[in-house]
Amino acid sequence: MNGSHEGTGQAAPRRRSDARRNERALLDAAAAVFVTSGVEAPVRDIAARAGVGVATIYRHFPTRAELIIAVYRHQVEACAEAGPALLASTTPHAALGRWINLFVDFLVTKHGLAAVLRSDEAGFDTLHAYFVERLVPVCAQLLDAAAAAGEIRSDVDAYELMRGVGNLCIGADHDPRYDARRLVELLIAGMRVPR
Amino acid sequence: MNGSHEGTGQAAPRRRSDARRNERALLDAAAAVFVTSGVEAPVRDIAARAGVGVATIYRHFPTRAELIIAVYRHQVEACAEAGPALLASTTPHAALGRWINLFVDFLVTKHGLAAVLRSDEAGFDTLHAYFVERLVPVCAQLLDAAAAAGEIRSDVDAYELMRGVGNLCIGADHDPRYDARRLVELLIAGMRVPR
DNA sequence: TTGCCAACCGGAACCGGGTTCCGTATTGTT
DNA sequence: AACAATACGGAACCCGGTTCCGGTTGGCAA
Numbered sequence: 097m098n099g100s101h102e103g104t105g106q107a108a109p110r111r112r113s114d115a116r117r118n119e120r121a122l123l124d125a126a127a128a129v130f131v132t133s134g135v136e137a138p139v140r141d142i143a144a145r146a147g148v149g150v151a152t153i154y155r156h157f158p159t160r161a162e163l164i165i166a167v168y169r170h171q172v173e174a175c176a177e178a179g180p181a182l183l184a185s186t187t188p189h190a191a192l193g194r195w196i197n198l199f200v201d202f203l204v205t206k207h208g209l210a211a212v213l214r215s216d217e218a219g220f221d222t223l224h225a226y227f228v229e230r231l232v233p234v235c236a237q238l239l240d241a242a243a244a245a246g247e248i249r250s251d252v253d254a255y256e257l258m259r260g261v262g263n264l265c266i267g268a269d270h271d272p273r274y275d276a277r278r279l280v281e282l283l284i285a286g287m288r289v290p291r
Numbered sequence: 292m293n294g295s296h297e298g299t300g301q302a303a304p305r306r307r308s309d310a311r312r313n314e315r316a317l318l319d320a321a322a323a324v325f326v327t328s329g330v331e332a333p334v335r336d337i338a339a340r341a342g343v344g345v346a347t348i349y350r351h352f353p354t355r356a357e358l359i360i361a362v363y364r365h366q367v368e369a370c371a372e373a374g375p376a377l378l379a380s381t382t383p384h385a386a387l388g389r390w391i392n393l394f395v396d397f398l399v400t401k402h403g404l405a406a407v408l409r410s411d412e413a414g415f416d417t418l419h420a421y422f423v424e425r426l427v428p429v430c431a432q433l434l435d436a437a438a439a440a441g442e443i444r445s446d447v448d449a450y451e452l453m454r455g456v457g458n459l460c461i462g463a464d465h466d467p468r469y470d471a472r473r474l475v476e477l478l479i480a481g482m483r484v485p486r
Numbered sequence: 487t488t489g490c491c492a493a494c495c496g497g498a499a500c501c502g503g504g505t506t507c508c509g510t511a512t513t514g515t516t
Numbered sequence: 517a518a519c520a521a522t523a524c525g526g527a528a529c530c531c532g533g534t535t536c537c538g539g540t541t542g543g544c545a546a
Contacts, residue, residue, distance in 0.1 A: 112513055112522060138503060149525035154505065211409065214462050219504090252477070253468070260474040263458045267409050273448070279455040282447070283474065286481030307493060307542055333532060344496035349534065414533090 119156045121146040126167050134207035135164060159219040164212070165226050172230055175202055179234035188241035189248065193284055195238055196261060199231070200280050203265040210265035232258055248287045257287075314351045316341040321362050329402035330359060354414040359407065360421050367425055370397055374429035383436035384443065388479055390433055391456060394426070395475050398460040405460035427453055443482045452478075 125146035129137045139160055143150045157163040175198055182191040203210045213224055236254035243250040261280055268276035320341035324332045334355055338345045352358040370393055377386040398405045408419055431449035438445040456475055463471035 114512070115523060118523085139505085140503080143525095150504090151506075151526075152524060155523070160504070211411075214406065216406075216462065216465075217504095255468050256470065256474065259462075259466075259469050260459055260471075260477075263461050264455055266458050266461065267411065267454075270411075271454075273450050274454050275451065279451065279478065282455075282481035283478050284481070286477035286479070309542070310494065313495085334534085335532080338496090345533090346497075346535075347495060350494075355533070412533095 115156075118146070118148055118152055121148060122153060122156060122163070123167060126163055130164075130167060130206065135212050136208045159222065161212075161219045161223040164209075165223055168206070168209070171202055172227065175199055176230050176234050179238055183238060183241055187247070188238065188245045192238040192242045192248070195234070196280060196284060197277070199258075200261060200265055200277055203262060204268045204276055207269050210262055211267065213262055214266065227262075228255065228258070246289065249289055252287055257283075310351075313341070313343055313347055316343060317348060317351060317358070318362060321358055325359075325362060325401065330407050331403045354417065356407075356414045356418040359404075360418055363401070363404070366397055367422065370394055371425050371429050374433055378433060378436055382442070383433065383440045387433040387437045387443070390429070391475060391479060392472070394453075395456060395460055395472055398457065399463045399471055402464050405457055406462065408457055409461065422457075423450065423453070441484065444484055447482055 122142065125148075126142045129142050129145055133141065139150055139153055142163075143153055146152075153160075153163060157166060175195075178198055179191075179195050182195050185191070186194075203213075212220060213227060232254050235258050239248070239252060239254050239257065242248045243252075260283060264279050264283065265276045268274060317337065320343075321337045324337050324340055328336065334345055334348055337358075338348055341347075348355075348358060352361060370390075373393055374386075374390050377390050380386070381389070398408075407415060408422060427449050430453050434443070434447060434449050434452065437443045438447075455478060459474050459478065460471045463469060
């Protein structure tokens with residue numbers, strides 16, 4: 097970890113100062129635009145906000161999806177790390193429930209992120225893969241613990257559960273009649289062992 | 292109802308024969324293309340397959356979404372009508388479960404339909420509205436019956452449930468690791484009254 | 487049959503939105 | 517001060533939905 101933002105500890109070959117400055121500006125601009133216009137905001141808007149040409153985005157992030165990953169890396173990381181912490185602090189079942197709630201809160205507060213996670217357009221498989229890689233193992237750990245404690249059925253797959261929860265969060269904003277959290281609760285309730 | 296395909300009984304003012312022929316061709320072509328390439332197939336493909344110009348599509352269906360509605364109207368109708376029938380033939384809870392399965396099977400077998408149902412792009416709100424109008428009341432009826440029989444919690448909203456189920460079906464094709472049906476079952480299980 | 491006009495049609499054109507290209511500007515090093 | 521290497525901006529390109537326009541055709545009336 098050297099102040100840059102990549103997960104693998106590659107030795108970054110020292111880039112030019114303006115390059116670093118622009119990358120920073122882009123991440124900030126993207127974060128701001130995502131909050132106001134949603135994750136699906138046009139690339140040009142982000143470039144404009146950062147006071148930068150469009151190509152600069154693609155020079156730093158091979159695709160729109162990678163920019164999104166970069167913007168949310170911290171939070172995904174935090175969520176992943178919260179898993180084991182929760183597991184150490186309560187019963188497995190409660191830990192699982194709280195962790196899922198963390199994930200749901202994260203998704204629901206990022207306009208359009210859940211939808212884009214499931215988009216099958218070229219490039220977004222990277223985004224999907226990143227979330228899966230980082231979060232599914234954590235979920236599996238919580239799931240295993242709860243199953244071992246006999247609190248939930250043992251035939252629930254972590255990947256499937258994460259995808260299901262993610263799907264339930266799609267479009268949870270701009271529709272007051274739809275509360276993703278409630279449905280996720282139902283889903284979790286459905287996992288309890290019968291009796 | 293005069294042989295055409297609109298739900299409201301407007302007296303269609305007798306169109307020219309080629310117009311009728313082309314509409315037929317378009318519906319057939321669209322159905323075929325949807326099966327092979329999914330619901331998100333380009334409009335141009337459908338026009339080509341029907342041996343027709345793109346504008347002809349828009350002359351018959353104000354937007355892509357309306358074409359999709361027209362193609363699936365029969366099946367949605369059938370699903371809606373199956374609700375009361377099921378209710379008359381078994382216990383409310385079983386009827387609800389089977390009806391939801393019907394709906395899930397419908398969505399899962401139409402590549403991309405569930406996703407497009409949730410797309411917030413302009414024009415697709417019509418599609419969403421149609422599904423809601425036609426199916427939510429049926430679901431509400433089943434839900435009420437099951438709740439009245441004390442088989443499920445009574446705080447589940449029909450609209451919310453339908454949206455949740457629809458969401459769970461997104462991307463259920465081309466991913467063998469994800470089985471929407473299983474998750475829907477969990478969701479339904481979560482609705483049973485505690486105890 | 488022929489002629490006429492409204493109804494219809496095909497494809498080119500237009501409008502975003504993501505991605506790439508290319509000539510130019512900046513950095514930092516000697 | 518001068519020169520590479522590195523970055524940059526914006527125009528250009530591709531693709532998909534939607535609209536426009538000049539030509540065609542179906543059906544009716546003479």
